[in-house]
Amino acid sequence: MQHHDTLIIIPARMGSTRLPDKPLADINGKAMIQHVWERAVEAGVGEVLVACDDQRIADVITAAGGKAILTRPDHPSGSDRIWEAYTHFDLGAKYQTIVNVQGDLPTLDPALVRQVVAPLADPAVDIATLACVIHDEEEKSDPAVVKPVIAFKDKTGQIGRALYFTRCSAPHGEGELHHHIGIYAYRRDSLRRFVSLPPSPLELREKLEQLRALENGMRIDVAIVETVPLGVDTPQHLEKARRILS
Numbered sequence: 001m002q003h004h005d006t007l008i009i010i011p012a013r014m015g016s017t018r019l020p021d022k023p024l025a026d027i028n029g030k031a032m033i034q035h036v037w038e039r040a041v042e043a044g045v046g047e048v049l050v051a052c053d054d055q056r057i058a059d060v061i062t063a064a065g066g067k068a069i070l071t072r073p074d075h076p077s078g079s080d081r082i083w084e085a086y087t088h089f090d091l092g093a094k095y096q097t098i099v100n101v102q103g104d105l106p107t108l109d110p111a112l113v114r115q116v117v118a119p120l121a122d123p124a125v126d127i128a129t130l131a132c133v134i135h136d137e138e139e140k141s142d143p144a145v146v147k148p149v150i151a152f153k154d155k156t157g158q159i160g161r162a163l164y165f166t167r168c169s170a171p172h173g174e175g176e177l178h179h180h181i182g183i184y185a186y187r188r189d190s191l192r193r194f195v196s197l198p199p200s201p202l203e204l205r206e207k208l209e210q211l212r213a214l215e216n217g218m219r220i221d222v223a224i225v226e227t228v229p230l231g232v233d234t235p236q237h238l239e240k241a242r243r244i245l246s
Helices: 032-043 055-063 078-089 110-116 137-141 188-196 201-206 210-215 235-245
Strands: 006-012 047-052 067-070 097-100 127-133 147-152 159-166 178-187 220-225
Touching: 006 032, 006 078, 032 047, 032 055, 032 110, 032 235, 047 055, 047 078, 055 067, 067 078, 078 097, 078 188, 097 188, 110 127, 110 178, 110 220, 127 147, 127 210, 147 178, 159 210, 178 188, 178 220, 188 210, 201 210, 210 220
Parallel strands: 006 047, 006 097, 047 067, 127 220
Antiparallel strands: 097 178, 127 178, 147 159, 159 220
């Protein structure tokens, strides 16, 4: 169901070192950013906007019938990019919820975009995000796989409060571990506050931006989903995405 107060913003930048010009990488005849935009539109959650740092990205999206906005090239994070885009786009303060969908998720299941807004039904939640149960033993100790430590509200284990995020294997002891998925839904005022805060000590140590919110007393809830979308960071990932989408 379309939420008229929800805006999905896809940040995209050309500066990837491992995969140059990543948003424009061809996947079966379409630029990667167009695949992501199509998945976000298919979710049917709200209006979709691409926030980019290069006119070529904007041209791809507008040619496909979408909306794009140019932002400064020097933003330190996607959160800062989407906030700039939001401030230029939503001059009437129409949107109460802003969803950040990374621009390198061409195989994204549109259902994930719908699921990430669910925790915001609780007015105490500032930010919502997603995680999936880890089934691969290697992922449990892989520092590239971020693990949220979640306090679940009830025995269903579907939505819980994030106590911490770490690259370590955590929490200790028997039980499931979770793979964090970097899709976020923010209340507008929560995003405004988040980008105004300086980087925090744990954020800098773990290199995890969401720790800034937790260190400053903001509440992040996590919805558990079934699939982890493929993030495309390397030529090998790009080939895999082409196979999945062929």
